Amino acid sequence: xxxxxxxxxxxxxxxxxxxxxxxxxxxxxxxxxxxxxxxxxxxxxxxxxxxxxxxxxxxxxxxxxxxxxxxxxxxxxxxxxxxxxxxxxxxxxxxxxxxxxxxxxxxxxxxxxxxxxxxxxxxxxxxx
Numbered sequence: 001x002x003x004x005x006x007x008x009x010x011x012x013x014x015x016x017x018x019x020x021x022x023x024x025x026x027x028x029x030x031x032x033x034x035x036x037x038x039x040x041x042x043x044x045x046x047x048x049x050x051x052x053x054x055x056x057x058x059x060x061x062x063x064x065x066x067x068x069x070x071x072x073x074x075x076x077x078x079x080x081x082x083x084x085x086x087x088x089x090x091x092x093x094x095x096x097x098x099x100x101x102x103x104x105x106x107x108x109x110x111x112x113x114x115x116x117x118x119x120x121x122x123x124x125x126x127x128x
Contacts, residue, residue, distance in 0.1 A: 004061070005035035008084045008109070011094030011102045012121060013046035019124040020050045020094070027092065027117065038063055040084045047094060047102075063087075081105045090115040096122065 007028065009020075028037055038061035041048040048064075055062045065084050069076045081104070085091065091109035093102050095118060109116040 002034060002036050004038050005031045006038050006040055006063075006087050006089045008040045008088040008091040008105070009047060009051040010042065010081075010091070010105050011047040011119075012096040012099040014096045014098070015047055015050060015094045015121050015124075017050050017053065019121060020047070020054055023092065023094070023117075023119055023124060024051075024054055027090075036061060040065065040088055042080060042084070043067060077101050078104070081108060085109055085112055085114055088114055090117065093118045094121050094124070095119070 005028075007024075009024075031037065037055075039051050039055045040063050041051055043064055043066045052062055054060070065080050067076045067080045072079050081101070085105070085108055088109070091106060091114055093106040093109075093116065095102055095106075106116050106118050
């Protein structure tokens with residue numbers, strides 16, 4: 001059995017499935033030869049929903065991290081993101097400038113020494 005490679009995926013909701021697929025196909029191709037890929041996702045809509053669809057289509061594993069608002073109040077996103085990054089081998093963030101959480105998560109990953117790939121959504125080419 002191959003070891004797991006854990007990929008945190010997050011970002012702004014303007015991302016399209018085609019853009020996500022373009023980046024993940026390129027980023028994960030080599031690792032998929034030697035590892036089982038597991039996407040680490042929040043329980044939110046937008047990028048996590050698209051990434052889950054991508055994972056199902058490509059036979060990847062998914063691990064969800066819920067946000068416990070009642071328990072953690074205003075720090076819920078931060079606490080959840082720390083849990084995700086504690087497991088992640090790489091963090092992939094898609095930014096359009098509208099999502100402060102995505103920016104914070106990318107910054108956290110960098111501070112923790114986790115490989116962090118940040119893509120500006122407007123610069124991600126869409127395949128036709």
